[in-house]
């Protein structure tokens with residue numbers, strides 16, 4: 559019998575086991591854009607992304623890397639008696655800059671750690687999978703070789719590449735596979751970012767997404783329910799009555815599909831997302847994230863679902879009849 563708290567591997571617990579302390583992620587915004595917004599690939603961005611980008615709790619980039627980290631750390635440390643942190647390059651595509659500029663960002667992070675301005679143990683970098691040159695991977699691998707836990711948070715959203723096209727992602731599944739393989743070959747951690755209930759996706763798409771994350775041996779997954787950020791194309795469709803959203807019960811069931819098809823050693827960063835009030839036209843069925851989390855926990859318990867439950871093993875040939 560699986561205990562309620564052990565139905566899936568929680569990212570926070572994994573970090574606590576590694577560092578013997580709770581580790582906090584501190585968001586940092588860089589003065590970057592996204593090739594899906596600046597005209598390199600397209601200008602409209604992904605259908606769910608607002609013009610200001612997907613990061614919601616970031617300080618202005620004019621404060622600089624160390625300025626943002628120090629300010630966020632002071633807040634977290636005083637509030638939670640925190641001891642360790644991971645810098646999180648969050649908004650837009652954080653490898654969408656020259657290798658020299660990227661090296662400058664990493665040098666600033668090293669300085670923050672060396673001067674003990676913030677007790678950094680790692681770096682998480684959110685970016686598009688088609689926006690990851692080998693040179694940037696090498697620079698990150700250098701940081702990992704110095705003992706930093708370096709994780710690339712690659713946006714996939716869904717393995718349904720036809721839906722990715724409809725959402726104007728401007729990349730498909732192949733780019734995610736390519737980026738993941740190249741990053742893991744150099745010893746970096748990879749987190750797959752996905753949205754579980756995109757309009758047009760079915761349970762089978764979620765299962766396939768989870769199975770692909772599994773066979774790629776990603777290290778982490780970060781999932782959330784679709785929310786409609788103000789200014790995004792999907793928000794406009796919703797306000798025009800052209801978009802139907804599923805129920806919270808359907809979402810909770812979809813979480814069960816994800817977990818059942820995900821390898822047990824992939825750490826789950828989150829299953830419910832958040833967006834500050836006033837920045838969305840619709841989010842999370844107007845329920846708090848902890849209420850949805852409670853519904854998920856109840857569902858997993860009731861249906862006895864645990865991480866990896868539905869993963870098949872390699873099939874062996876059927877037994878031959880005697881004398882066959």
Ligand code: SF4
Pocket residue numbers: 592593594595602603604607608611612649650651686713727
């Ligand atoms: S790739 Fe990221 S930043 Fe760019 S439009 Fe899509 S969600 Fe927004």
